[in-house]
Amino acid sequence: MRKTWDFHGGIHPEENKHQSTQFPIVDAPLPNKVILPLQQHIGAPAEPVVLVGEKVKTGQLIAKADGFISANIHASISGTVVAIEDHAIPHASGMTDECIIIESDGQDEWVELEPLADWESASVDQLLNKIASAGIVGMGGAGFPTAVKARTRERHSIDTLVINAAECEPYITSDDMAMRTYPEQVITGAKILCQLVDPSSCLIGIEDNKPEAIKALQDAAKGTHIEVVVIPTKYPSGGEKQLIQILTGREVPSGGLPADIGVVCQNVGTTIAIYKAITQGEPLISRVTTLTGNAFNRRQNFTVRLGTPINELLELGDFDQKAASRLLMGGPMMGFSLQGDELPVVKTTNCLLAPTHDEFPDPELENPCIRCGMCEQACPAELLPQQLHWFAKAQEFEKAQLFNLFDCIECGACAFVCPSHIPLVQYYRYAKAEIRREDEEAKKAERAKIRFEQRQARLEREEAEKAAKRKARMAASAKPKTAPAATAASATSSAPALDEAEQKKLKIQRAAAAVALKKADKALAEGKEANADNLAEPEQAQQQAQQKLNDIDSKLGTAKPSASSAAAPANSQVSEEREKALKQAKIAAAASKAAIKKAEKALATAQEAGDEAEIKAKEADLATAKANADKAADKLKALQSAPAPSATATAPTTDNSAALAEQQKAEHEKALKQAKIAAAASKAAIKKAEKALVTAQEAGDEADIKAKEEAVATAKANAEKAADKLKALQDTPPSAAPSAAAGNAAALAQQTEQQKAEQEKALKQAKIAAAASKAAIKKAEKALTAAQESGDASEIQNCEQALTTAKGKAEAAANKLADLQQQANATEAKPAADTNAKTSSSAPSEEDTAAKGKALKQAKIILAATRTALKKAEKALAEAEQSGDADAISEQQQTLARCQKKFADAEQKMAELTGDEQGNNTVSKGNEADTASV
Known part of the structure; x- marks a missing residue:
């Protein structure tokens, strides 16, 4: 049997x-x-x-x-x-x-x-x-x-x-x-x-x-x-x-x-x-x-x-x-x-049912949900029909997807047992249809966006070509007028000068090189946004295009037009380039926002699928998109706040300090950009290597698994090197200008803000992991109960092992969450402590009081969490001692020691915040009420 x-x-x-x-x-x-x-x-x-x-x-x-x-x-x-x-x-x-x-x-x-x-x-x-x-x-x-x-x-x-x-x-x-x-x-x-x-x-x-x-x-x-x-x-x-x-x-x-x-x-x-x-x-x-x-x-x-x-x-x-x-x-x-009797029989038609009124009376009126939970008990897909009904009714389709709406097989068991006669399946079908319609509209919008961007690129390319031709015609028509001035300039200056024909040729070449550089930048950006596996080729093409443009600019710099003849064209060119840069910055900012939206949608899809590796990868993509968006917004803001070129500031100067500083800044930004691209490429390489490792693990080839693990380790090492190089460039100012102090302060503030964002992200992930581990414990306990009812000894043993593993993971997640919360409190408490140390006033300010109160409140939460973890560890140790498993007892003893240390640290932190070395006992007794109030 x-x-x-x-x-x-x-x-x-x-x-x-x-x-x-x-x-x-x-x-x-x-x-x-x-x-x-x-x-x-x-x-x-x-x-x-x-x-x-x-x-x-x-x-x-x-x-x-x-x-x-x-x-x-x-x-x-x-x-x-x-x-x-x-x-x-x-x-x-x-x-x-x-x-x-x-x-x-x-x-x-x-x-x-x-x-x-x-x-x-x-x-x-x-x-x-x-x-x-x-x-x-x-x-x-x-x-x-x-x-x-x-x-x-x-x-x-x-x-x-x-x-x-x-x-x-x-x-x-x-x-x-x-x-x-x-x-x-x-x-x-x-x-x-x-x-x-x-x-x-x-x-x-x-x-x-x-x-x-x-x-x-x-x-x-x-x-x-x-x-x-x-x-x-x-x-x-x-x-x-x-x-x-x-x-x-x-x-x-x-x-x-x-x-x-x-x-x-x-x-x-x-x-x-x-x-x-x-x-x-x-x-x-x-x-x-x-x-x-x-x-x-x-x-x-x-x-x-x-x-x-x-x-x-x-x-x-x-x-x-x-x-x-x-x-x-x-x-x-x-x-x-059926809406009529002229419909045909198709390949999936297995039955025509014609019940009488006695068999199928008219459906009763829908009544409000009484939250009896019978639909959840009847659902064969283990969903929450009641929640899905509310989400569908309120048109909160994203929440319905997060509750696995598309796992519903529309069997009708929930509606069959509903005492309120709610047509639940009809609500689910409506929600599914709306979600599919929204997805199709989003795809159409994405296709329209791609077409728009391609059109904009084509128009800009054509405009650049027209501008190059226009400048060439202007240079050719101005040649007879500028010839005497050029002769005079060459007679009074010993510096080498370019003739008009060569200048014209170089300007045309510069316009073409600028267009090529723009194409290379766009190709590199698209490859980065699409998480391409190999960015070396577009990076090399971008560097070559930039080098070619720099070479042409250096050649054009040997021609020294007089101030009187070059002032108006120079101002016009600067203004035109500024408008063009501003337009490109706006497009880049809009594209970065769209990239953030796309990354958030991909993250939601990965969270719905429940693949942890995919979730981490999509979170990294989202962080990269947000960083790119911040950079684009900063660049746009800088261009918008920069003053327009002045008509009076046209005369050349012999002071090269400003030009040197600008050149150093440009080189630093270029190196920083390349370092960011390398860091993004290294992250993509890690993702690709991890995916290959998962495939090898599914295949079960030990040699292939070992090779893929080495590839993952190499990719992570390269990523660390790229991250270190990027951090070094971010921490190093481009030049020793007089505003270095202000720049360092801004960089420090930016670094602090970035660390805070990373800390909040890690804390959020730890909370999700802790909640998921609790759900895993609940599921394992349910499976163990079912196995005990069936009486299968091997199944009971497997379920007990699964439950022990789930509890271990939950304990590790709780410990990690407590550590991150403690670190966050310490980070937030540090600025308040520094402010108190620098302030000579005897009476604390309202901000100091609020900061101290917040830190004290969070310290109480951490103390309560560590106490709970300590109690769980003591209980787990007692269970292990009853089972007589030496390995389990040793493991639980180590866990108990870690929990005791964290609890002692939390008590010490509370004592420091309250200023009362003997306040630990008082806090221990009163923390439950405080935690409840929190």
Whole structure:
């Protein structure tokens, strides 16, 4: 007997499956016409390959898959294509989509079918191509293309194939009757899937309320490696993630796929379709559909051609419209109401439910939530439906995402048990749709922003080229007038001078070099913003462009125009360059703000996924973006506050001290910029090396893991060197100008502010880690309780070890948080102490009093936290002594010693702040009330 597990929550609604299991499956009559939507699957819609008026045969390809995730569409009857147009399709919103409409000729003439005669010796690619060409999709869920899902072994290591035969939804019996009727086809289809996926085990999960189907499958599976596993009946055990957890005990991670834990899951109907495609060459043109509900006088399962209008099936089931309260496609839990009877049957249509008013009375009015918590107890995905409902209702979609809204499988269990009759699933669907719409709008805005930036760059490039040509024309036209002045200047000065032709040539070359430098700067900035792995090439190109521009400037500096002739053009050029620099600074500031927004969004996504390494990387990216934004804002502010060039300050001066200082400052800024780029590149290298290490650890290659660990260590060493160099440049002033003292003070203030920001960031991360560790303890305790109830000794031991590990991590997180809080208090208390030392006044100021009060308040909090940690350590040591584990006792003794030291330091700090060496006892007794007030 194979061991099974259970999942959280679940309900037991009335099944009502006996209505449609009294008669065998029969073929529905050929429809007069079929309506075949081009998108009956997840992914891109198919592309039509037939024209209006064209005659087609049954099984003929009429629409070809368009893209990797797409599926073919085939004609389900023979006849004539009468239209390719928008038509209403089965959807909760009543939407329309492009469909191919075929009128039947009544002949049902098939195309020639091409089965694989010896599929057992066929290659994987042959089987996959055959399944893809047959247009097979998942027939029990959202319709994911089967060939794409079967390729997961190319990217994941798959050890288990699960065939979903649970069919937990009330009323629906299409899979149950198909297993009773075609058990050999189910087993053969499963064998074909095993040949594709190559798992070590194949499990068919089926609920125990289907005894006939269970016996039929067990008889058909004899002598094969396929195991039929009977599971308890509970809704929604047929959910993919829930069934995997029941059969394997593994949980699909939030936002992940079954392939991430080595499992592939397929539906029973899909296996039958695979059998027909491989052994008979038949594409997916029909499926078994249940007609049930007391408004049908004939409740039975039918093999229905895809595209059949629902009104023909209603007639087949002798539908009583007056008795029906509504018409549903799907079951009562996850189905949706149909807006009309002209809608077609599609590949995922497993049931048409027509209940009477007695079965499905009108929904009761929604009442306010009473916070009973029943929805949380019933949720199989372990979510908080009550919180998600409030967030969706208040349109706080970001918070809903943080509470894992997209992990909701929309099973309806929460709404089923809600005593206030709140349509919770409808709220979740609305929130998901809005989030998808906002994401699409954000993508469109990002694309528009990129187009705008490219246009701006093109306009600036064209403007620079025009300016260069304009200056060249001005220089050429001014040549006859400036020739005598140039002759006089050359006669009175012994310095070498450039002739007009060479000046013109150099100016044109300088304009081109300036444009090239601008392109190189932009390419380097884009590479840095995109976290490119290799920034060496754009850095080298930028340096070469800068060097070329400097060389041309040095050559142009040998030409000494007279003050009278060069004053006006110089002022004009300076003003034009200042406006241009100001415009570029504004663009850079706006781009840096957009980069911050993008980094914050990426961080939120990483936090939702729960990947600690990814969260750290995104936080580093956000910090880099904020630093770049601060720098851009400072540069813009400096340009805006700088005085405009004066018309009187045009005469050249022989004092080179200002020019020398400016040159030193420019060189220092250039070196600082290069150091920042190197630091950012080293961080990107660390991130890349860590990602490669994770990949190697997943592969399990020890040699590769060791090599990747060495690469991570090398990258971190290079990053430390780059950080040291950057810090040295930041601490070193560019020159010894008279304003050095003021510059040092500003640098010190900036450094202090940066340290404070880093300290706050570390404190925030420590708080998050402490909260996460507490949640891990709670989860481990819950798992231990479940294991103790099951009585599995090995599972209990594993859970106890997991709980001990979680407590150790929580203790370490608490200790780290206490250390960071103590450091923060010490940092904040230091300026107050320095101020008190410098102040000669006997009466303290209000600011001093407030600072002292704040420091005292924080010291009390730290003292309370360290006392709590000390008590926990004492309790843990007592538990370890009771267990008799020497290693655990030694470890807890060390932890207790650390907690005692931290508690003593906190008491000493409190005594220093209160000025009373004997005040420790008083504080110890009164800190609980103080902490409560805090």
